[in-house]
Amino acid sequence: MTVEKYFVLQGGDRMPRIGFGTWQASDEVLEKSVSDALSAGYRHFDTARAYENEAALGRALTRWIGGEQTRRKELFVVTKLPPGGNRPDLVPEYFNNSLKDLGLDYLDMYIMHTPFAFEHIPGDLHPKNPDGSMRVDLSTDLIAVWKAILKLKESGRVRHVGVSNVNEEQLRRLCAVEKPACLQIEVHVLCQQKSMIGIASELGIPIVAYSPLGSKALADVLAAKTGREYPDLLSLPIVQRIADAHSRTAAQVLLRYTLQRGVGAIPKSTNPARIQQNISLWNFELTESELKELSTVDRGENGRICDFSLSIYL
Numbered sequence: 001m002t003v004e005k006y007f008v009l010q011g012g013d014r015m016p017r018i019g020f021g022t023w024q025a026s027d028e029v030l031e032k033s034v035s036d037a038l039s040a041g042y043r044h045f046d047t048a049r050a051y052e053n054e055a056a057l058g059r060a061l062t063r064w065i066g067g068e069q070t071r072r073k074e075l076f077v078v079t080k081l082p083p084g085g086n087r088p089d090l091v092p093e094y095f096n097n098s099l100k101d102l103g104l105d106y107l108d109m110y111i112m113h114t115p116f117a118f119e120h121i122p123g124d125l126h127p128k129n130p131d132g133s134m135r136v137d138l139s140t141d142l143i144a145v146w147k148a149i150l151k152l153k154e155s156g157r158v159r160h161v162g163v164s165n166v167n168e169e170q171l172r173r174l175c176a177v178e179k180p181a182c183l184q185i186e187v188h189v190l191c192q193q194k195s196m197i198g199i200a201s202e203l204g205i206p207i208v209a210y211s212p213l214g215s216k217a218l219a220d221v222l223a224a225k226t227g228r229e230y231p232d233l234l235s236l237p238i239v240q241r242i243a244d245a246h247s248r249t250a251a252q253v254l255l256r257y258t259l260q261r262g263v264g265a266i267p268k269s270t271n272p273a274r275i276q277q278n279i280s281l282w283n284f285e286l287t288e289s290e291l292k293e294l295s296t297v298d299r300g301e302n303g304r305i306c307d308f309s310l311s312i313y314l
């Protein structure tokens, strides 16, 4: 089974199916990791205003671009509107601040991070109630925010716009205005999103999997605080067995499985060997029977790790 290396977007732009995730790394570590990722061949970089690391990512990318427009064109840079910015009048300001911190003239993709909003408190991207839960603003007008994001394209400073963390009903409502260029959701072997992938495929929307390796750092924190069980995807016996059969690592099997399902992925690593490993996915192939076996591991919603309703524990 041939796996394409790119999604081809409207206008012919190419978004690499494997990108580099940047959540949960200190600025210093991130700058070094991004340089390693560029050397390993990554060209798609995923950040978000909410990760508070756009400036560090921007410094590493700007160094690599070195003022060469041809180099900038090789990159596919994605950032996201934070939940506190989910108000039509605030969208341009948040967008401009992201672009400025990244030190770029334009973005390849701007994504609505969540369909829900936090209260807008200048300088506080993660406003919390005294009990630790997020200060959610229930008055969000999803469609009005989406229209404001779409309008950004008129400036020529963003080439594509997408969404993240929406459910099927929300996705259909957004599509009635204009189809997102990309849908970024949690997808991995325990949370396979079969229904959503079917719908997005019918609608012709590329899916990019976040937490494709199971976001171990987040899973460990949540397990310690909630007492829930979060299996380590990389240690699942079925994944280990298939990895051994192909002389590959468990992470490579998980990522290749994602690709063979037609889904892109943005694994995060700060380790040079793992960074290299996570993009070396092209010269092996999972068999039909391995794909079927992996399909049975799905736990549906129960396999979700990045559950925003658990923010009270973070």
Ligand SMILES: NC(=O)c1ccc[n+]([C@@H]2O[C@H](COP(=O)([O-])OP(=O)(O)OC[C@H]3O[C@@H](n4cnc5c(N)ncnc54)[C@H](OP(=O)(O)O)[C@@H]3O)[C@@H](O)[C@H]2O)c1
Pocket (backbone or CB within 6 Å): 020, 021, 022, 023, 024, 046, 047, 113, 164, 165, 184, 185, 209, 210, 211, 212, 213, 214, 215, 216, 217, 218, 234, 249, 251, 252, 266, 267, 268, 269, 270, 271, 274, 275, 277, 278, 306
């Ligand atoms: N749209 C959204 O709401 C949303 C939500 C979550 C994440 N994201 C994006 O998706 C990206 C990826 O998700 P994630 O960071 O949650 O988790 P992930 O990529 O599933 O997992 C990252 C973890 O796996 C480890 N790891 C990476 N490669 C490995 C390998 N080859 N072997 C063993 N361990 C490996 C990393 O440790 P080391 O660093 O030590 O290698 C890190 O602890 C994020 O960084 C972010 O850009 C988006």
